[in-house]
Amino acid sequence: MKRRIHYCLLAIPILAFLVGCSRDVYDEYYGRPDYLEDPIYQQLEAKGNFTNFTKLIEKAGYKDILSKSGYWTMLAPTDEAFTNYFQTSGVSDVSKIDDVTAAKIVRYALIYNAFREEQMSDYQSAIGWEIDNAFRRRTAYYDGFVTKNINGKQIVTVASNRNGGYLAGDNNNKYITYFTEAYNLAKSLSEYDFHYFYPNATYSGFNIMDSKVVEADIIAENGIIHEVDKVNLPPVSLDQYLEQGADYSLFREVLEKNLVVYSFVQSATTAYHNFSGKSDDVYVKFYDPTLAFSPNNENYLKQADNDGQSDMYTMIVPDNTAFAKFRDEVLLKHYSSLDVLPRYIFQDLVNAHMVENTVWPSKAVTAVNALNEDLRFDFNSDIKEAKILSNGIFYGSSKVQASNLFYSVYTSAYLDPRFTLATRMFNDGTGFKELISNIKTRWTLFLPSDEVLLKLGFNYNTNRSEWMYTNPATGVADAANIAKSRLSRVLYNGIVLTPKGELDNLSGSGIIRTGEMDLPGEYIKWKNNKMYAAGNESNGDAVNILSYEDQQNGRTYFVDNVLNFTEEGVGLKIKRLAEASGSQYATFFNYLKNSPMYDAATGKIQGVELGVSYTFMIPNNAAMAQAIKDGVIPASNNPTLEGERDLIKDFIRFHILNGKTASDDGLTVGQFETLRKSSADDKTYVQVESTPGTLIFKDLQYRSANFVKAQSNNLADRSLIHLIDNYLLYAE
Known part of the structure; x- marks a missing residue:
């Protein structure tokens, strides 16, 4: 209480002073300083x-x-x-x-x-x-609410102010673009970029659009x-420019019919009521959220409040002549009209013409679109007009972006309604779409139709978003994740990297590895225009070529079957090889079948798991005889002594590469682990040397074993079985 009294007492003389001051002194102290400039x-x-x-x-x-x-x-x-x-x-x-x-x-x-x-x-x-x-x-400045005729009905609309969304209270203010010498120097731009948009204006080093400061x-x-x-x-937005531009009406029609919705939004309606006093409902124009951006959003990405200061969108839009040609020759090659195309095609098509950043003319060669493709336009000849608008740059083009999706082997499935299941799998997080649509890499694709896949038991449940597989012979259905893995594997068997067109002629015979370099697939074979994977060989059902088409990055073969994998134990394949008349695999198999590591019923070899890659290096009969002579393995293929049985197991394991499939294609070279472990439980290794047409295996004692080409490259589960002319020896 004392403290309050003291403050009050202190305030009394101050008040007295102020009351005693003249008005002139008060104004001089608190008035507007003379040195301030006028408003x-x-x-x-x-x-x-x-x-x-x-x-x-x-x-x-x-x-x-x-x-x-x-x-x-x-x-x-x-x-x-x-x-x-x-x-x-x-x-x-x-x-x-x-x-x-x-x-x-x-x-x-x-x-x-x-x-x-x-x-x-x-x-x-x-x-x-x-x-x-x-x-x-x-x-x-902002546009605000606009009354439009949408599908024959007058409605009050407002643009979305976020990409794929709307935030109440944001007026979607337009931006103004300017050119400064400092920015141009920092970004290595020049008068060329200014005059590309404003050819009749004078560049001054500080221009507000095409005006000079x-x-x-x-x-x-x-x-x-x-x-x-x-x-x-104020210039129009990208959305508004498309609305006005008759030259681009076909492209805009695709957008408006397939990737735009007008949705009632209560917060926008409330704001309109408060602003106008009218009772109309307000509908926000939303663009598909899968697009790189909404052409009516003035706020750029809004990842930071002011990010529109440093960047804007870019759209390159084909004119009606270019788009009509593309529509008729590409989009409608297998479809009757645009109305029946899947939605994802429109999403991809528009994203191919969108760039989430500013594309300056002098920097166009380094820009990529929303599909991460380089822009395939000549900015000196293909661009018919260039406009800096309120939320981005508009380039009107005399050609359509030559997107990977529309000119690659992926296109064969993507733009044909007969291949919706394969296309769905390509797109379903497998990475196959990105792989085979890469226009810079040459592929061969073996493509089964929906009819083929359905007959083999594959399907997709759209209601549950799940893959399905039912074995046609047994009626047993797989779980959804297993069904997806199964179809993914057989389709990957049909994706082959062929930089030199290695599979353009299938009239002869050969073997080739599927998949990409970083994630190798399995090996498949061809002979007289028929294809085989391991499952086809074991089932006796070849894959026949029905027809083919060439795309910019390779060839698509349309087939009547899938390149199937096998689910039998590798030992059964070795058994069949050994049982052939005069087989050079016989001696090795006799040791294998009598070994405790072999299951005669299933063909499973201990340590060899289904779905894992292996290379089997099987010594021929003469090499096995030499191993017996050298005392590496016992003379009996079914000894009773435990020590001799262990020698056989170690011998077999040392002739199996673990996790690697090697062939005579030069793709797999180096030192690789075998299934054998040392007495100290350490890994053991074999050296692989391969060039096209040759394959050599070496142990650490520098013993060499050449594969016998005519009797090698036998397909098994993710594996190859080779006959070799010598045995390999591990020494402690």
């Missing part, structure tokens, strides 16, 4: 060469705002700029400019926050100012004024 409106009025603009400021209702405190950048057009505007617009004088246009001119000239010329090229990022990383600023950094109490030599109206 923006008064500055413009006093200069005398902004009479037209100040009248528009009054008409737009911004006089009071710009006459008070604040923090603005004003891009003010001079009277001379208005004289030119009157001549080009057909308006006789400023009094004839309507209220709506007045508001557009004034609000689009008004940038939030005050920026001197030297600051205009700096980006206000979340981590601070990034020097020379900006070329755009948010203005006070005549005088910069006019200081006002409430901001900065930059005097410009042109009246700038």
Whole structure:
């Protein structure tokens, strides 16, 4: 209580002092300092060469705002700029400019926050100012609510203000683009980039769109004024430009019919009611969220509040002539009309023409689209018009992006309704789509139709989003994840890297590895236009070629069966090889079948698991005889002594490479682990040397064993079985 009394007592003489002070002293102490510049409106009025603009400021209702405190950048057009505007617009004088246009001119000239010329090229990022990383600023202008006729019905609409979304309270303000010498130097841009968009304008080193800044950094109490030599109206967005552009109506129709929805949004409706006093429902125009961006969103990515200062979208849109040709020759090659195309085709098509960043003409060769493809346009000949719009760059093109998806072996399935199951699997997180659509790598694709896959027991449950497989012979159904793995494996068997067109002629015979280099698949064979995987050999059902088509990155063969894998133990395949008349596999198999590591019923070999890659290096009869003679293995293939049985097991294991499949194609070389372990339980290794046509195995004693080509490259579960002309020896 004492402390409060002291404060009160202290306040009494202060109040007395203030009451005793003259009004002049009070005003001098608290009044507006003389050294402050006038506010923006008064500055413009006093200069005398902004009479037209100040009248528009009054008409737009911004006089009071710009006459008070604040923090603005004003891009003010001079009277001379208005004289030119009157001549080009057909308006006789400023009094004839309507209220709506007045508001557009004034609000689009008004940038939030005050920026001197030297600051205009700096980006206000979340981590601070990034020097020379900006070329755009948010203005006070936005379009707001618009009444449109959509599908024969008049509705009130508003653009989405996020990519795939809408946030209440965000007005979707338009940005203005400018060119500064500092930004151009930092980004290695030049006058070429400016004149690409504005061929008749003069580059000055500080341009607001195509206008020049005549005088910069006019200081006002409430901001900065930059005097410009042109009246700038707000440009339309990418969405609005497409709506206006008759030359691009076919591309826009694809967008509007397949990738746009108008949805009622209560928060937008409430805002409209409060703004207009009207009771109409408001529908937000949403673009498909799978697109790289929404062409009507003015806010860029909004990953940071001001990221629209440093970047914008780019769209390259084919004109009607180019699109009609592409539609008829590519999209509708196997479909009757666009109406029956799957939605994902439209999503991919549009994303192929979208870039999430600014594509400057001089930098186009380094840009990639939303599908991560390089832009396949010649910016000197293919681009018929270029526009910098409010939320991005629009390039009108005389050609369609030659996307991987539409010109690769992937296309054979993707754009044909007979192959929806294969296409679904390619797209279902397998990575196959990205693999075979790579236009820079040559592939051969063996493609089974839906009819073939359904007959073999494969299907997809769209209601549950699950793959299905039912064995046609037994009626037993796999779980969804196993069904997916099964189909994924057989389709991967049909994807072959063929950089030299190795499978363009299937009339002879040969063997080749499927899959890519980093994730090798299994080996398959061909003979007289028939294909075989391990399962086809064991089942006796070859894959026949029905027809083929060539794409830009290889050949697609349409087939009547799948390149199937086998689920039998590798020992059964070795048994069949050994049972052939005069077989060179017989001696080895006799040791194997009598070994405790072999299951005669299933053909399973101890340590060899289904679904794992192996290479079996089986010594021929003469090599086995030499191993017996050298005392490496006992003379009896069914000894009773445990020590002799162990010698046989170790001998067999040392002739099996673990986790690697080697053939005479030069793809697998180096030192690889075998199934044998040393007495200290360490891994043991065999050296593999391979060039096209040769395959040599060496043990660490430098003993060599050559594969016998005519009797090798036998297919098994993810494995190859080779006959070799010597035995391999491990020594401690």
